[in-house]
Amino acid sequence: MTSRSKELLFLLPAMLLTTIGFAIVFVRQAEAFELSSLAPGAAFLGLFGLLHVARRLVVPAADPYLLPITALLSSLGILMIYRADPRLAAQQAVWLVVGSVAFVIVLVGLRRFERLREYKYLIGLGGIALLVLTMVAGREVYGARLWIRVGPVGFQPPEFAKLFLVVFFAAYLDQVREMLTVSTRRFLGVALPPLRHLGPLITVWGLSLALMIFLKDLGTSLLFFGTLLALIYVATARFFYVVVGTGLFAAGASVLYQIFPHVQLRVGIWLDPWQDPLGGGYQIVQSLFAFAAGGLFGRGLGEGYLHLASGSTIIPALETDFIFSAIGEELGLVGAVAIVLLYLVFVQRGLRVALRSHDDFARLLATGLTAVFGLQAFLILGGVTKLIPLTGITLPFVSYGGSSIVSNFCLLALLLVVSERAAGGDGRGSGGPAGAGAGTRVGSGAGARAGLTVDGRAESV
């Protein structure tokens, strides 16, 4: 079976889930089954069918699992958003369409993604500009300043800044990695690179801390810094950078902890939300109650207890930050673990793309994109389950939010483009023969899957 047909096959569960899921929820509400209950499923079928066709035409040899995982996550997401607020689900559907358009644009427009390297400083500045824009014009929502308004539409620049910065660092590290691994001095038996090479990284460290100060958002700051650290580690193969980076971040964070009461509050709530279960700890406590209500198998789709008498959700921001709590309540541990595993599989596929890539920029780019995606998922999943302090960021593809959906579709498209190249395809245009199998193309591709050792390792990931 070709990878493209595999993808079509794996898309089926997502289609079924949306169709049956919406049908169940509708029937629950209307207490009657109507043919229109199947409409969202049909629409979803159409949308992801089109995405599949686009991918098939533009990047036929790319990873066949990433798009079905996205479909599953976003179908479950829109379903749960519908449960929280049907009006938002309609908006989310629009965002999914916008995201799909962005997906196709990136897929087609960045087939030659290597060219991004040439614009790395422009891209980096763009990322910084987006963040500065947020710092200056941002509005505070739930204590974090992440939103700016563009006309009637709320916009979260950090969601896009993360892509810009990943591209920039992948390109930058690709350029300087040789220098960074050169050791001129040894200290306590550890090889130290020249200090001047740390300069740019310390600048970025400063940026992360600035984010924490001005955006009041630990999550975004942690996300950027963690991703950067992962990239540096992969680029230099020096664990030393991880140690130094973690130390720097920890030191900076602890200083900020002393200075800023909102950071202390967040950490205090995480340590013991029961101190103030109706005040600061309310969200996380109610989130835990929701997970507990779900138990092993959940209450069933549409059966969760999500709203107060007033019609607002029990957990504020249910449709964004706390969407996973609703999933945990309605689908139980079984459903929640399935979601976690979907993200892990996404990370595995993404890193596999990195491993199979032939040049360092592609590797670093795939690694960075995957790391930022996986880390974002972990930060919010860990936050709502009280594994780590809660930070307000979205769950990729599942949470409500246009910026999040569109940026993550761009991320996916970029990852698929890199994947296509890694698999030996060169991102042929729509004119190429679609029938050619991935295997044959790989064999004939330049550099052809390179060393067998690399491939062997890749399979083990």
Add this chain to the structure above:
Amino acid sequence: MERQIQKLFWFFAVLFLALIAQLSYVQVWAAPELRTHANNTRAVEREMRVERGSVVSSDGVLLAGNRKEGVYFLRDYPEGALVSPWLGYSSLRYGRSGLERAYNLELAGETDALVVRSYIDLLTGRPHRGADLVLTIDSRVQRAAVDALGGAAGAVVALDPRTGAVLAMTSSPRFDPRTLDDDWASLIEDESRPLVDRAVQGLYPPGSVFKLVVAAAGLEEGVVTPGTMFEDEGSWLAGGYRVSNNDGKVFGQHDFAEALTRSVNTTFAKVGVDLGADTLARYAADFGIGSAPSWRLGGASGSFPAPAGLDTAHVAQASFGQGEVLVTPLQMALVTAGIANGGTVMAPYLVAEVRDYSQTVLEKADPTRVNSPISEATAGEVRDMMVQVVERGTGTAAAISGVEVAGKTGTAQVEGGASHAWFVGFAPADDPVIVVAVLVEHGGSGGGTAAPIARAVLRAALER
């Protein structure tokens, strides 16, 4: 670079496995605790969306209903404290008690029969609501009992001896379910224990009302007849224990019927000792003392000491209801009902019918015989003796003109306080439709304090 990417994957694997572990902890391991956590209002709020069934008296007075606020139904008790001791409360904060608890599945619409119905409701688009309870309680008799008892600590039970249907039951002091949430702190600290239903949970020495059991046993066993003669000298020595009469009275020559009329302790001690510990214990048990009522509301079992532990002195003491005998007011009502009903004790019940909202009867009470400790003839003899008590004995305060009332007074001595006042009786004596048991804690004499209360209740029941 490959090695680092692989390590990065394992780093992510560890992160996500930690997530799965945390999820398992929250959703399975800690879930029971979280679900019942004091701050978790999910279960309660969910419940508040179902219209809880109403509770009405047999004469159609609403005792528990709902008022609607938004999408929620809040429990409402239009009659306040009238029936609070056993109707109980359904509080969002403090849970449930009494019938609200015993019949919660019906009231919340969650019994198996109602779950099927709720599914049908779902399909047909009707709103689901809990089942209603129709009680045996008659609001007029209930009100008479509450008014007659007044502020005195004690309890009144009135029931139909032919069926066991409870017509009135009250306990004092009691609580107002409408303000329970606000009063809670003071209610649980109040030493007069207003949350305890004295009628079914209160344990008291029965005093002379227990003589009914001894008389029934003596007559049934043939140890005495109503005409058997006794000599009273004011006191009698039994196994080293000196039995004496109330207020040191001396009755001289009298028959057994007169002994009940005048409540002669020495005579009943003699009959009790003649019967022996085993027989006495058997009759006490047959009349229901020592077993909790069979209804869902529960209640104390009371106790008659084990025969093996009873020497002559204790048998003599138990024969006039002192020593280690303990009963609830409901139990004394049932003993009396057994005599009134020709020797057969019927199981008490409060809920006549459970109906769904379309008034279809889901469950109907079926009067059940518990036991027949004595024959109809013996019951008739005891009844005739009890008529004398009210006509010219210690219980004249219970007499009602134009109706023959049978009764027995009790003045149970308690350490460190005034005696508990008892009265049990029924009317009309020849064809009883109502039995009443009255207890007033530290009320003094049964004839003086309890009998007038019983009279008011009997009258209210007869005048219905």
